[in-house]
Every structure is written in structure tokens, then in C-alpha cells.
Amino acid sequence: xxxxxxxxxxxxxxxxxxVVLSVSGVSKKFxxxxxxxxxxxxxxxxxxxxxxxxxSETLRAKEFWALKDxxxxxxRGEALGLVGKNGSGKSTLLRIIAGLIKPDTGSVKVKxxxxxxxxxxxxxNPILTGRENVxxxxxILGLSKKEIxxxxxxxxxxxxxxxxxxxxxxxxxxxxAARLGFASAIHTEPDILLIDEVLAVGxxxxxSKCHRKLSELRQQGTSFILVSHNSQIVxxxxxxxxxxxxxxxLQFGDIYSxxxxxxxxxxxxxxxxxxxxxxxxxxxxxxxxxxDIIYLSFKDFQDRQIKSIVSGQAVDLCIGxxxxxxxxxxxxxxxxxxxxxxxxxxxFLSNYNDKKKIDLPEGEHEIIIQMPYFCFKPGIYQIxxxxxxxxxxxxxxxxxxxxQVDSNGSMxxxxxxxxxxxxxxxx
Amino acid sequence: xGRLKKLQQAVTTERNATWVVxxxxxxxxxxxxxxxxxxxxxxxxxxxxxxxLVRDISAKYRQSFLGIIWAFIPxxxxxxxxxxxxxxxxxxxxxxxxxxxxxxxxxxxxxxxFVEALxxxxxxxxxxxxxxxxxNFPREAIILAKLGEIFFNFGIxxxxxxxxxxxFKMPVxxxxxxxxxxxxxxxxxxxxxxxLLAPVGGLYKDxxxxxxxxxxxxxxxxxxxxxxxxxxxxxxxxVKFNPVTPLLVTTRELATTGVIxxxxxxxxxxxxxxxGLIFAWIVYRLAMPFVIERxxx
Numbered sequence: 165x166x167x168x169x170x171x172x173x174x175x176x177x178x179x180x181x182x183v184v185l186s187v188s189g190v191s192k193k194f195x196x197x198x199x200x201x202x203x204x205x206x207x208x209x210x211x212x213x214x215x216x217x218x219x220s221e222t223l224r225a226k227e228f229w230a231l232k233d234x235x236x237x238x239x240r241g242e243a244l245g246l247v248g249k250n251g252s253g254k255s256t257l258l259r260i261i262a263g264l265i266k267p268d269t270g271s272v273k274v275k276x277x278x279x280x281x282x283x284x285x286x287x288x289n290p291i292l293t294g295r296e297n298v299x300x301x302x303x304i305l306g307l308s309k310k311e312i313x314x315x316x317x318x319x320x321x322x323x324x325x326x327x328x329x330x331x332x333x334x335x336x337x338x339x340x341a342a343r344l345g346f347a348s349a350i351h352t353e354p355d356i357l358l359i360d361e362v363l364a365v366g367x368x369x370x371x372s373k374c375h376r377k378l379s380e381l382r383q384q385g386t387s388f389i390l391v392s393h394n395s396q397i398v399x400x401x402x403x404x405x406x407x408x409x410x411x412x413x414l415q416f417g418d419i420y421s422x423x424x425x426x427x428x429x430x431x432x433x434x435x436x437x438x439x440x441x442x443x444x445x446x447x448x449x450x451x452x453x454x455x456d457i458i459y460l461s462f463k464d465f466q467d468r469q470i471k472s473i474v475s476g477q478a479v480d481l482c483i484g485x486x487x488x489x490x491x492x493x494x495x496x497x498x499x500x501x502x503x504x505x506x507x508x509x510x511x512f513l514s515n516y517n518d519k520k521k522i523d524l525p526e527g528e529h530e531i532i533i534q535m536p537y538f539c540f541k542p543g544i545y546q547i548x549x550x551x552x553x554x555x556x557x558x559x560x561x562x563x564x565x566x567x568q569v570d571s572n573g574s575m576x577x578x579x580x581x582x583x584x585x586x587x588x589x590x591x
Numbered sequence: 592x593g594r595l596k597k598l599q600q601a602v603t604t605e606r607n608a609t610w611v612v613x614x615x616x617x618x619x620x621x622x623x624x625x626x627x628x629x630x631x632x633x634x635x636x637x638x639x640x641x642x643x644l645v646r647d648i649s650a651k652y653r654q655s656f657l658g659i660i661w662a663f664i665p666x667x668x669x670x671x672x673x674x675x676x677x678x679x680x681x682x683x684x685x686x687x688x689x690x691x692x693x694x695x696x697x698x699x700x701x702x703x704x705f706v707e708a709l710x711x712x713x714x715x716x717x718x719x720x721x722x723x724x725x726x727n728f729p730r731e732a733i734i735l736a737k738l739g740e741i742f743f744n745f746g747i748x749x750x751x752x753x754x755x756x757x758x759f760k761m762p763v764x765x766x767x768x769x770x771x772x773x774x775x776x777x778x779x780x781x782x783x784x785x786x787l788l789a790p791v792g793g794l795y796k797d798x799x800x801x802x803x804x805x806x807x808x809x810x811x812x813x814x815x816x817x818x819x820x821x822x823x824x825x826x827x828x829x830v831k832f833n834p835v836t837p838l839l840v841t842t843r844e845l846a847t848t849g850v851i852x853x854x855x856x857x858x859x860x861x862x863x864x865x866x867g868l869i870f871a872w873i874v875y876r877l878a879m880p881f882v883i884e885r886x887x888x
Contacts, residue, residue, distance in 0.1 A: 201885055202794050202795065202885055204885075205794050205881050205882065205884065205885040206791065206794065208881045209790060209791075209877070209878040209881045209882075211617070212617045212618070212619070212877045212878065212881065213617075213619070213874060213877055213878070214617075214619075215617045215619035215620060216617065217615070217616060217617040219614075219615040219616065220615065260613065262726075262727050263611070263613055263727045264723075264724070264725070264726075264727050264880065264883055265880050265881075265883055265884040266613060266614075266615055266880045266881075266884075267613060267614070267615050268615050269615055270614075270615070271612055271613060271614045271615075272612070272613040273610050273611070273612050273613075274610065274611045274612075274613075275609070275610050275611075278727070280725060280726060280727075289646060289650045291650045291653050291654050292646060292649060292650055292653070296645075296646060296649065297646075299642060300642050300643065300646045303638060303639045303642040303643075304639060304642075304643075304722060304726055304728050305726065305728075306728065308638055309638060309642075
């Protein structure tokens with residue numbers, strides 16, 4: 165299925181920035197049988213050498229479409245997320261865009277320099293020092309010696325390597341090597357940056373630094389293509405997205421609608437969801453682990469169900485669940501995420517941490533988390549809920565439950581709501 | 592201020608940026624564009640090739656105890672072996688115009704350089720696989736770096752050769768100045784063959800194994816441990832039509848006696864080597880995307 169003409173017209177709303185990458189009708193064939201694949205390789209080379217090769221629409225024996233008819237455009241300063249399950253053709257598409265392999269049909273047009281962030285430490289030689297490796301790695305990425313000299317200090321500082329820069333890379337910890345690779349790749353300052361599942365490098369501090377650097381680059385006009393199967397990261401960075409499934413382009417457009425469809429396909433029994441409420445059909449006994457979450461909702465202090473929360477008000481988060489056999493020591497873990505930034509949660513609640521023991525007999529129950537002041541600032545948030553038994557066995561989980569927080573009228577310059585009151589003492 | 596300047600630079604590069612298009616059709620359909628990008632990539636890959644060369648050489652010697660001595664050992668061992676065998680009457684080779692140990696050592700150094708040139712591209716592609724599969728850099732850089740390594744190694748062998756000339760008090764003529772030209776032609780021939788095999792060698796392991804086997808046999812069809820045979824027999828004919836013979840022999844003759852025995856053969860093979868090198872370069876460029884597609888996914 166490709167996007168229809170009307171969809172496309174909707175997408176190409178007038179924008180002042182120019183197109184830097186245009187992918188149209190790109191397909192690619194692959195073969196899983198190694199011997200045959202090598203033989204096809206030789207045949208393709210022969211076809212290329214006699215100049216006969218052109219687009220090929222038919223599959224040979226044991227071949228399949230790794231990509232089929234993918235089209236999209238990327239503008240200056242835009243960030244595009246490429247989502248899909250493993251093996252859906254995301255990395256293949258990136259490699260075609262990078263010019264590493266040729267498409268079988270269609271064409272890719274690129275303006276400006278493309279740099280891959282897929283190549284963390286490619287060409288790192290363990291014997292050589294970090295310094296020598298940075299020079300080699302950055303020249304592979306296309307920089308001249310002068311350009312590397314200019315950026316060298318910045319790279320070292322970013323990677324937080326310090327004096328270890330003159331020690332052989334084989335003495336580095338894996339995190340240090342990855343940081344150094346990331347730092348040298350990100351400092352090549354390309355027009356289009358291809359990022360393949362690498363934002364999970366290093367500790368949380370380094371990750372947030374990477375996110376900051378990426379947004380800085382974007383403000384300078386760098387465009388991104390970010391590949392991930394983690395929708396959290398994609399939501400945090402991108403404005404538009406392409407959804408691939410088995411090589412087919414299922415959707416191209418606004419990030420929220422694409423991610424929504426992706427998650428619905430990924431966790432089919434999770435939704436129908438609208439903002440602020442979620443209800444799930446009952447599981448069949450063979451899929452159940454003894455406890456099923458059947459609904460999630462918010463209630464205000466008068467016990468009325470609400471669709472959105474107002475900053476600073478009291479709210480109860482209600483987890484409706486059906487228990488099939490008596491359970492003791494249930495652990496409920498709730499992660500809150502902000503949809504527009506990073507991948508780390510901004511709040512984490514667990515009855516285990518709060519030393520609240522939960523035992524549930526058979527039947528339907530509602531677990532209520534009472535929050536007398538909801539302190540988040542206005543915006544869209546997500547919750548991930550995992551219910552476990554004995555810390556290791558997952559009874560049920562909700563991957564993503566989205567809700568909205570509205571302003572109470574005085575939250576324009578605040579990061580969070582501070583419960584407070586005024587008082588005057590006169591003497 | 593610095594940021595403003597950077598921004599202005601960015602704007603100028605933006606104006607200069609042109610569209611790069613990737614399509615399925617063969618690049619041979621646009622020969623002018625192909626040649627232009629080949630030339631551009633060759634120029635662009637010089638600096639990278641230098642980096643790779645420095646990286647490879649320093650990594651190689653940092654992990655070795657004997658270091659550059661490894662460049663001397665093979666010719667010395669071969670020469671010692673054959674000198675012993677010859678003096679013991681085990682092998683019967685004709686008389687050489689140079690002292691026999693010097694003859695073998697010098698020829699062996701030249702032969703080794705040829706074999707390195709032949710192996711260079713296949714090895715280079717194999718070593719750079721991970722990089723090739725991930726980054727689109729000028730593919731010429733790998734080959735240039737390997738060529739640099741060959742000349743670096745020859746430079747070390749030159750110390751040995753210099754020692755030979757002094758030790759055996761060999762006469763030197765002015766023609767020695769021309770010897771590097773012939774050596775370059777020898778390297779060109781090796782690179783031509785190696786470059787032609789590099790893409791398929793990236794796909795099938797058979798080729799690197801085959802090259803090792805072939806060069807072992809080839810050594811004995813080339814006047815390295817024996818003088819150029821004068822006979823018209825089968826062996827003599829094979830040696831005569833062996834393309835390495837005129838190049839290697841001419842290099843040796845220019846460096847020592849100054850009398851070139853087969854100038855016609857030298858120029859014919861040199862022509863083939865140069866034309867072949869350009870042909871192999873085109874093949875290499877066109878074939879690499881398909882190799883990369885198959886070696887990694």
C-alpha cells in the first residue's frame with residue numbers, strides 16, 4: 165500500500181524551507197540464500213559492467229522485496245523518524261540513502277553532505293590511541309585534516325575522554341569507545357544526519373547531552389533521519405515519520421498519527437485509546453498471566469471521570485484489573501514520560517518503593533493512585549504501566565497510555581506546579 | 592562573531608551543493624559523468640588514503656617486536672636457501688650476471704613488491720569491510736593506501752638492496768635513475784590484476800586463496816631464482832610470455848648492468864598494465880555497491 169494522491173497533497177503543505185532529500189518509488193530486492201545471493205551479486209555486477217542494467221521489477225528465485233515503493237521527502241532542518249519492527253527494511257533504506265547500495269527501482273536525490281551516525285567507531289583500530297583513531301575516523305567521514313584540527317578539542321570535550329585520549333583504544337571501556345565514536349561522528353556537521361539506533365550510547369547524562377547536541381544541530385539547519393523501533397525516542401526528536409512494515413511503506417506523515425498506528429499494530433490488544441482513557445477487551449485464558457488490566461482512567465476529587473487533568477488539581481489514576489486467581493505481593497510500576505523530549509521518564513511511581521503491600525483475591529479490582537496535587541506542567545504525557553508478581557514475573561503491562569494536562573491559567577512560565585498557599589503574619 | 596562566520600560559510604556551501612542522484616540504471620550509461628566522478632573521488636581520496644596509510648603502518652609496527660626487519664627476512668631466507676641448494680648441486684640453475692645470492696635477494700625483493708601489489712586491493716577490501724558497509728567514502732582511498740604501503744615496504748627493502756650493492760661491490764650505471772620507473776610499471780601490473788579481482792574477491796573467499804596458490808607457482812615461472820632461460824623449450828616460452836618477466840628483468844637490469852635485453856616486451860606489457868589499470872578501476876567502482884550489498888546485511 166502506498167500513500168494516495170490526496171494524502172500526499174495534504175502532506176505537501178507550503179513550507180518555506182527547501183527539500184534536501186527526495187526518495188521516490190524506491191524498491192530493493194534481497195535474497196536470504198547465501199550461495200544464491202552471491203551468485204546474483206556476480207550477475208548484477210556483470211549487468212552493470214556491460215551497461216545493460218536498469219530498473220528491475222521482477223523477483224528472481226528465492227528473492228523478496230526488502231523495500232517496496234517507498235517515497236518521501238525531507239526538508240532542511242526537519243527530523244524524520246523511520247519506524248518499523250525488526251527486519252522491516254529501515255536499515256536498508258538508510259543504506260540506499262547513504263549511497264552505499266543501489267536501488268532496484270526508483271531514485272534517491274540528495275542535496276549536500278550526508279553523514280551516517282550508524283558507524284560508531286567504524287575503522288577504530290584497538291592498537292592505536294584515541295587521538296589517532298579520531299583523526300582516521302573523521303577523515304573516513306569526509307573531513308580534511310584542517311577541519312579535524314579545528315574540531316578536535318570539541319570532540320574530546322564532548323566525549324569526556326580527558327587524558328585517556330593518548331592511550332590505546334583497547335584500554336577503553338566499551339562506553340568510552342562508543343562515546344568517542346559518537347562524538348567524532350556528530351562533529352562532522354553534515355547537511356543530513358542518518359541515525360541508526362545509536363542514541364542509547366553511554367549513561368543517561370551522556371544521552372541527554374547527545375539530545376541537546378542534536379537539537380542544536382537542528383537549529384543550525386541539519387536534517388535528520390532517525391531509525392528506531394522505540395517510539396519514545398522518535399516522538400522526542402522527530403516531526404514527521406515513515407512507517408515501514410515488511411518493506412512496505414504503510415504511512416508517511418505527521419509524527420503522532422504514524423506512531424499511533426505503529427503502536428496499535430505493535431500492541432494490538434492495547435487500544436482503542438483516546439487521550440485520557442483506555443479500555444481493553446478481556447484476554448482469552450491462554451494469553452492471561454493471572455491478572456489483566458482492563459481499563460485506565462483519571463478521576464477528579466468528586467470521583468467523576470475526567471479526560472484531561474488540570475495542573476495543580478487533585479486526581480486519581482485508576483487501574484482497573486481482573487484477577488483470575490489470588491495474588492499476593494503485587495508490584496505496580498508506573499513510568500511517566502514527556503512526549504516531546506528524551507527517552508528517560510520524568511516520574512516513576514511504585515507501590516514497592518512506597519512500601520505499600522498489595523494482595524488481591526480473585527475478582528475485579530481497581531488500583532487507585534491518589535495524587536492530591538498533580539504537578540506536571542501543561543502538555544501531552546505518556547504512562548507505561550507494568551504489573552508484576554515477585555519482581556520478576558510480569559502479569560500484564562500497558563506500553564503507552566497518553567493523556568493531556570491543561571493549564572490552570574497561571575502556568576505559562578513554570579516547569580511544574582508547586583503546591584502552595586500565602587500567609588501573612590503581622591506583629 | 593565566529594558563529595556568524597560559520598553561518599555564512601554554511602550558506603555558501605549550501606549554494607554550491609548540487610544534487611546527487613542514485614538510480615538503478617548502470618553508471619556506464621553516463622560515461623562522462625562517471626569519468627568526472629572518478630577523477631573527483633581520486634583527488635578527494637588522497638588525504639584519507641594518507642590517514643589510512645599512517646594508521647595501518649603504525650598499527651602494524653606497534654604490535655610487532657621485530658618491526659621493519661620483517662621486510663628483510665623473506666628475501667634473505669630465500670637467497671640463503673637457494674644459494675645453499677645451488678652450491679650443494681641440488682638445483683641446477685644457469686650462471687647469473689650478478690653474484691648469485693645478490694641476484695636472488697634483489698629479484699626476490701622485486702617479486703615480493705609485485706605480489707604485494709597483486710594482493711593489496713583484495714586484502715584492502717577485506718580489511719575495510721566493516722567500514723565499506725557503513726560509510727560512503729571514496730573507495731579509491733583503500734587502494735591508494737595499499738599502494739602507499741607497498742612503496743613504504745619497498746623503501747625499507749631498499750636498505751637491504753643498498754647493503755647488497757656495497758657488500759658485493761656491484762657496479763652501478765647512470766641507468767639506475769630510471770629503475771624506479773620500471774618498478775612503478777611492475778607495481779601497476781600487480782595492481783591492475785589485483786584490482787580486477789578485488790570485487791569478486793570480496794564476494795568469494797576462493798579468490799584470495801587462489802591468489803596465494805597462483806603466486807607460489809608463478810614465482811617459478813618468473814626469472815627470480817634463475818636467470819632468463821635462453822632455450823626455446825616449453826618452459827622458456829612460458830617464462831618469455833609471462834608478463835611479469837619483462838618488467839622485473841628490466842627493473843633489475845636498469846639498476847645493475849644498464850643493458851636492457853627486451854625493451855619491446857617491456858613497453859608492450861607496460862602499455863597493457865596502464866590500460867588495464869584504468870579498466871580495472873572502472874570495474875572496481877561499478878562493482879563495489881553490489882559487493883557491499885551482498886557482504887553485509
